[in-house]
Amino acid sequence: MTRLPGTLAVLMLDQQAAIEVALACQAFGSPPRNHPGDWYELRMCGERGAGEPVPLRSGFDHFGPAGPFELRATHGLDDLVSADTVVVPGSGDVHGDPPALVLAALRAAHARGARLVSLCSGSFVLAAAGLLDGRTATCHWEHAPVLAGRFPAVRVDANILYTHDPDVLTSAGLMAGIDLCLHLIREDLGTAAANAVARRMIVPPHRSGGQAQYMESPMSVPHTGSALGEVLDWAMARLDQPIGVGGIAARAGVSVRTLIRRFQAELGTTPSRWLLTQRLGRARELLESTGLPVGLVAERSGLGTAPNLRAHFAREFGVSPTGYRRDYNPAPALR
Incomplete structure (x- = not known):
């Protein structure tokens, strides 16, 4: 059974990877050609409110100065709280927490029934808000040990491409974020709509396997002087x-x-x-x-x-x- 798409808020945080913010916009921003019926009402929500610039990184590093990109928010955190779906692209800092106002807004959105979705290291933001406690969650496999270490109440699974609890969903890195976006469109609007968006993005509508096939497999090294x-x-x-x-x-x-x-x-x-x-x-x-x-x-x-x-x-x-x-x-x- 499909559901109406409703309002979808993308949380914009300083130092996020520009490509992951753009990914959410590409998936949900406009309907594919000849799509019948309703589509998502997109809100780009920033901590400092509508019209304020948000600096973004050009790459995936989680340290150093911000990249050369800057986007202006179209909405503020109050609009995020009232949204039907909230998408959190990758965090700008996997070792620190977002501002308290942001975490409070996410908790309030979840409390009023919003569906929360994280892409890549966006799971760190949901975990900092306490919204992943007792749940299975994922993120990019490189960040999984950090997520597990910082948030022991979260069951981190570094193998899967995404998790899909009805109210909180998390994805691994980049392409897995597209997988999860297509999964949401498939649930909300049906297979035809998801397939049409996949064709527009030139990606498969569904990928098999998990993150393990993309992980590096370094050989364990014994202690110095070991036989x-x-x-x-x-x-x-x-x-x-x-x-x-x-x-x-x-x-x-x-x-x-x-x-x-x-x-x-x-x-x-x-x-x-x-x-x-x-x-x-x-x-x-x-x-x-x-x-x-x-x-x-x-x-x-x-x-x-x-x-x-x-x-x-x-x-x-x-x-x-x-x-x-x-x-x-x-x-x-x-x-």
Whole structure:
């Protein structure tokens, strides 16, 4: 069942990334061509009121001087409180809180029944207002540890693209913000409207998988002077071979139990988990940089067979190896 779009307020804060403010305007600012019926009434709400300039950043950094962009608010915080939907683009500072007046306005909007939506690090703003306590929330994967550390009452999930509680929704970074905007349009006005906006923005109307497929996978580094360093190098050079935890322990000259203790103490993980992570990383490298068939990628990364590789990719990244390659290496695979 669709709902009328109503009024939609975009919260404008100093130092936000200009592209995320623009993203919300692009998605909700005007209806797609030939759209029948109502559309959103857009309000650009600034802390200092209508007509006041808001400095924005040209990039995603959360430190240093503001960028060269400046927008003028069309409305103030009172208009945000009375809106049906409030969109909060990325915060300008993930280490500090917005002004108290802003947080109070968000709490008041939620109390009167508004739907609150954060894009990327905008979840920090909702969390500072106490509106994410006890909820699952997400943000850009780079900021997820900071969000979890600053707001322990929030269940941070760095893998998903967006959350969709009926009254509070959060998204990961940039493209996931578009995903969430399209999700809202789909809920409010139906699939046809969402698809039309997606075509106008030249993006898919829905993406599969989660953030894990976009995260970097650095190798854990042991403490300086640790004997594990040589063992890890040895294992990395043999990922395509049938080495297991027993083989790593034998190379280190210790029992499996001792090896597990050392991995936990120095790397914060288990040998088996470390080995799987490195093999998946190798598979990702091969999918991104070669046209090798999926079966050969599985062999060369030590994951054995194509079905095994697919199972691991589905579980870890929420996407198939073929789908991953399609995004990162569109050249045709070898036959």
